[in-house]
Amino acid sequence: MTSHFLLLILFSFFVSLVFSVLLRDEPREQVRTGAMMFGGFIATAIVLGWLMYPFPL
Amino acid sequence: MRYDSKEDMTTKSTTAEGPRAAAEPGVLVLLCLAAWLVPGAGHFWMGRRQKAIVFLLALPAMFLIGLLLNGRVFPFELSDPLVGLAAVADLLAGTPWIIARMMDAGAGKVTAATYEYGNCFLIVSGLLNFLVILDAYDIALGRK
Numbered sequence: 001m002t003s004h005f006l007l008l009i010l011f012s013f014f015v016s017l018v019f020s021v022l023l024r025d026e027p028r029e030q031v032r033t034g035a036m037m038f039g040g041f042i043a044t045a046i047v048l049g050w051l052m053y054p055f056p057l
Numbered sequence: 058m059r060y061d062s063k064e065d066m067t068t069k070s071t072t073a074e075g076p077r078a079a080a081e082p083g084v085l086v087l088l089c090l091a092a093w094l095v096p097g098a099g100h101f102w103m104g105r106r107q108k109a110i111v112f113l114l115a116l117p118a119m120f121l122i123g124l125l126l127n128g129r130v131f132p133f134e135l136s137d138p139l140v141g142l143a144a145v146a147d148l149l150a151g152t153p154w155i156i157a158r159m160m161d162a163g164a165g166k167v168t169a170a171t172y173e174y175g176n177c178f179l180i181v182s183g184l185l186n187f188l189v190i191l192d193a194y195d196i197a198l199g200r201k
Contacts, residue, residue, distance in 0.1 A: 002170045007126070011178065014119045018185045021111045022192055 012041035080198060088197050092190040093151045099193025112189050119182035120153035128175020129165025130157050143176070149183035149190075 020034030092099025097112030124130075131144040147163075148154050157163045163179070166172060195201045 004174075007171065007174045010122065011174075011181070014115050014178075015181065015185070017111065018115050018189070021108050022188060027107075 008045050009042065012038050012045075016041065085194065085197055089190055089194055092193045093149070093186070096151055096186050096189060099190060100196070103193060103196045105196065112186075116150065116182050116186050116189070117153045119178050119185070120150050120157070123175045123178030123180075123182060124157060124163050126171040126175030126178060127166040127169035128163065128172065128177075128179045130154065130163030130179060131176075143180055146180040146183040146187075149187045150179070151186055154183065 016034045016037040019037055020030045024030045024033050088099050088102055091102060095113065096116035097109035099109075100106075100112060101109035130147050131140050133144045134140045165175070169175075192201070
């Protein structure tokens, strides 16, 4: 399993899950917070990935 | 605007009061130890079973994925501070870390494409468990 994107999704899922359960008490709020956090992780990674694209390592 | 300190204090004292069954120092230490050993055990103890089950499943799963991705369970090397800090973060995962150390798992394969991902999963698993321990501690003190 070497897909960077898949690993990013997996990592984001677990971290969002733990944080949402930790921070919120109501199941509805947990789902909402978790979904927002998960989306934020993915969107930020994609945006930062494209911003770094022109720079050589 | 008039600031009513008496009202504010009343509100604070109301929020601070909660179940303080585990407020004794000895019980708190036991609670934190249990929460470290088994992710979610502290929440289970405090009656937050739904949360406990999520932590029990998610955190060891993250640690296991980290190992499968050829991550390294870092040794305690004080000469290299970053390695030492990573070792502390790994240790915070609790039982998964103990099992990994007993089985000599987590040697890490630097040449693997997923090595850094593996480290990330292992370290974050431990750090998240630390947050879970602190949350259980706060619940026990009646702060949440």
